[in-house]
Amino acid sequence: MSVLSLPPLDLDTGGPPEDDSPLRSVSTAVAVLDCFADEAELGATRVAARLGIAKSTACRMLAALATGGLLERTGSGRYRLGLRLFEYGQLAVDRLMLRDVALPAMGDLRELLRETVQLGVLVGTDVLYVERTEAAGMNVRFRSEHRRNPAHSSSTGRVLAAADPALVTAILERGLRRYTPFTVVDPLRYRQILAQTREQGYATSREEFEPGWSSLAAPITLTRGGRPHPVAALSVVGVTSRVLGPRKPAVVQGLRRAAARVSADLERARS
Amino acid sequence: MSVLSLPPLDLDTGGPPEDDSPLRSVSTAVAVLDCFADEAELGATRVAARLGIAKSTACRMLAALATGGLLERTGSGRYRLGLRLFEYGQLAVDRLMLRDVALPAMGDLRELLRETVQLGVLVGTDVLYVERTEAAGMNVRFRSEHRRNPAHSSSTGRVLAAADPALVTAILERGLRRYTPFTVVDPLRYRQILAQTREQGYATSREEFEPGWSSLAAPITLTRGGRPHPVAALSVVGVTSRVLGPRKPAVVQGLRRAAARVSADLERARS
DNA sequence: CCCCCGCGTTCCGGAAAGCGGAACGCCTGT
DNA sequence: ACAGGCGTTCCGCTTTCCGGAACGCGGGGG
Known part of the structure; x- marks a missing residue:
């Protein structure tokens, strides 16, 4: 089912040892870390080969990163990502002062619509979801393969790109990769969609990333500088008929209200 | 209220540039990262001074870490922790195959007791909480200052130390710091408590970290190797009278059942 | 309005640090 | 028992990195 949705794969990993920067050891250390994005456990030989x-x-890299706590040793002499990364990651998100502010509105919206609600921000030309409240009764916290999306095929990415011409350029340069038969891959059509998004104040994505699933997003x-500038987006994702069918007006209204509420709370929090 | 609960502060940060390892640049790069544990935004001058x-x-360190995505540039030429750290951190926790397995049981336990339920693991001599389901109706995701605890004063730390003599040694070497008038700081009494924890199969902490709040934990x-070995702990934390008062037997029973269920599911998941 | 201070960044030479290849134990699987 | 593979260590050569000083810029005070 979700075999189609391979994660977009980090830039330039697995290729040559990396080059374009001073501090070669630090660059390779980061490259070593990147190796662990694909595999859970790695040893020196694998890393050296990659x-x-x-x-x-x-x-030496592995040992240094391990003493720094970014990696941990597994019993068999191999390494895995360390929990200090979890702490740093939580700090990085906390400092956006976004998640805490958005969570109440997200919870209410989920109750209202009974659908999954996501909070996404931009990282490069991808959308990263920093929080998600699941629709169904039970908590199945989102797994790694659904934590990052290419911006062009997600409603969140569109709502963020609609107000950022530089981002649109970057997205188009990277190319509009096709994920499903419905993915918009024509640059002209993509720009049309962005224009429509600007007008409407929200964006949609109809089964453009995973068949059967659609989403709506509001900034x-x-x-x-006097003008409102999108920094993140709230999105509702669900089975197409449930979010883009007859309920769509209700979904849009709830979504826009929630996003407006978060925007106001965020404005207040950043005093 | 929570002024007492200062985070235990990372080891050896802020001192000399670090030394005991090969790969000096990588070590200092990690030290640079550590600087951001305390302050949200830093520039080159501050980091150099620290x-x-x-x-x-x-x-150069800041620039290298930024090109690696571990740091991000803020508008004014300073830096902050990057969202790639969030991704790595989520991966690190996912790969423990613990959070996903534990979440259903945690949700049920929260519903049953109407108290906050935590999932904690050990990192050094501290307890790190990788998941928490809040008691009250609404989601106030746990903030950074409550994401890490010293092991000696938390029920989770005791349940983990009870089965690990080496950890007990490390904890005692580090010293039993006092956080409240109730914190157990006598090594002998601490060992007694651990022995009792071993007998009972669960641990308690009565207002030993934050006044008014107590917790219970089960491994x-x-x-x-044939013997069950604790790898994490489930804990219930709440106002003392609600978790250690008349309801205590019910709390203990629910906690033990939930922990047993997670253990079984975890065993099954690690096929 | 201009100046000056402080910041982040760049340049350069000396020198220490890290790289690679090969040798060493250890564990595993046969 | 043996052999293959792994992570780790050692050592010399050379590369890369450190530190000090200079540069450009932006902001706040005179």
Whole structure:
């Protein structure tokens, strides 16, 4: 089912050892970390092979990262991502002062619509979801393969791109990859959709990333320099007939109200 | 109220530039990251001052970490923790195959007791909570200052230390710091409590970390080498009278059942 | 309005640090 | 028992990185 939705794969991992920057050791250390995005456990030999560096170098990198707490040793001498990364990651999100502000509105919206509600921000040309409240009764916290989306095929990405011409350029340069038969891959059509998004104040994505699933998104804005500027987006995702069918007006209304509420609360929180 | 509960502060940050390891640049890069545990935004000058390194060095470190995505540039030329850290952190927790397995049981337990339920693991001599379901109706996701606890004063830490003599040694070496008038700081009494924890199969902490709040914890075990070995713990935290008063037997029973269920599910998941 | 201070960044030479190749134990699977 | 693979260590050469000083800029005070 979700075999189609392979994660977009990080840029330039697995290729040559990396180059374009000072501090070569730090760059390779980051590249080593990146190796663990794909595999849960790695040893020095695997890492050395993937990055094209000497085994001894890989071993030192792993050891250094482990003493720093970014990696942990598993019993068998291999390594995995360390829990200190979890702490740092939580701090990174906390400091956006976004999740805490948005959670109440997200909970209410989920209750109102009985659908999954997501809070997404932009990272590069991808959308990263920093919080999600699941629709169904039970908590199935979102798994890694659904934590990041290409911006062009998600409603969240569109609502953010609609107000950012530079981002649109970057997205088009990267190319509109097709994920389903419905994915919009024509640049002209994509720009039309963005224009429509600007007019409406919300965006939709009809089964453009995963068959059967659609989403709507509304921007969370922050007033910068007099004009409201989107910094994140709230989105509702669900089975197409449930979110884009007869209930669509209700979904849109609830979504826009929730996004407006979060925007106001965020404005207040950033005193 | 929570002024007492200062986070335990990471080891060896803010001192000399770090030393005991090969790969000096990587070590200092990690030290640079650590600087951001305390402050949300930092520039080259501040970092250089904190670590006792040259300003130029700090600048290169920041730039390298930023190109790696571990840091992000804020508008004014300063830096903050990057969202890639959030991704790595989520991956690190996902790969424990713990949170997903535990969430259903945690939700049920919260419904049953109407109290906050936590899932904690050990990192060094601290307890790190990787998931928490809040008691009250609404989601106030746990803030950074309550995401990490010293192991000696928390029920979770005791349930984990009860089965790990080496950990007890480490905890005692570090010292039993006092947080409230009720914190157990006598090593002998601490060992007695651990013995009692071993007998009972669960641990308690009566206002030993924050006045008014107490907790109970039960171990999540994994059979390794024939014997069950605790790898995490479920805990219930609430106002003392509500969790250690007349309801205590019910809390203990629910907690133990939930922990047993998670242990069984975890055993099954690690096929 | 201009100046000055402080910041982040860049440049450069000396020198220490890290890279790679090969050798060493250890565990596993046969 | 043996052999293959792993993570780790050692060592010399060379590369890369550190620190100090200079640069450009932006903001706040005179």
